[in-house]
Amino acid sequence: MAELRSAPIAGLIEIFPKIFHDSRGYFFESYRHDWLAKNGITVDWVQDNQSFSQKGTVRGLHFQHAPFAQAKLVRVISGKVLDVVVDLRKDSPTFGAHYSTVLDGEINNLLFVPVGFAHGFSVLEDAIFAYKCSDYYNKLSEGGILWNDPKLGIDWRIDEPIISDKDKTWTSLAEFKIQSNGGL
Template identity: 45%
Template sequence: MELKSTSLDGCFEVKLRSFEDHRGSLTKVFHQPTFADLNLPLSFPEEYFSISQKGVVRGLHFQVPPSSHAKSVTCISGSIFDVAVDLRKNSPTFGKHYTTVIDSRQPKLLFIPEGFAHGFMALEDHTIFLNRSTSVYDPECDAGIKWDSCGIIWPDIPPIVSEKDQNMPLLSMFNSPF
């Protein structure tokens, strides 16, 4: 695994190693000694995946304190346009975003620290997104900002957005607790 810095402090891309042979491939998405060497969290008490059709936008989500969390995300089938937004009010990159394409055929993950919103758009039908979080889901701390309120240039695909995500507050109206 190789760590690559992004334009947002504390947010990293991690290039994953895949092993291929005549049977297919194997990709390791977590290895505790490597994460320790890279100074990334070692405990992810919650993990889930979602399956999305092309154009589905999920996000921009986060949890507020006391249940805020870091995330390690990847795409295990298909591809996504992935987004992290810095919500740390004392950060020089507050309100700025980082985008990357995560393609299951060229495996990598994005590590998103506490104090960031996260979201993605599925670029293909039947895309499978995998999320690991450093805290468990807490409905009392569940929060988000509207997906199109941060100046992100999303792919030119008609977006499919849930009612909940469509009704999130604008970034300009969000009072950050981070």
């Protein structure tokens, strides 16, 4: 059975699967529906994504607007990333707060991210990143928050980040709040 830990922001859950090691290697269950169901979370995952990123890359902070908003179950297959989420839920007492945790391909921990969060990560070691989504990607519904918004104060743990052109142009949290009428 996996160990589940609630994060300081309501709705976020870290999952640490039990890993069985022997002389041949290891085995673990990387996903079980009942892990989340025991916490009242029943998500129908419709899409799996995987990416490779080199050390020093920062991806994010991304989200999908309704009706294509996505919950995510994220993990690292190999390598290590600092996974970061920002609460964008309109009526949340933690709106604008961020949470980060290291996802590690040796520990095989996961993070459940509910609908209403922006998501991103910085690559601490070359990494293969995988995640399940509760809805399909829709280009017209994509959005983002500027990764280095000073109001967020996120320490990405990267000295010279590699950033995509698109990720350099997202709005600040304050601009997002105005444009979205208070949040997602």
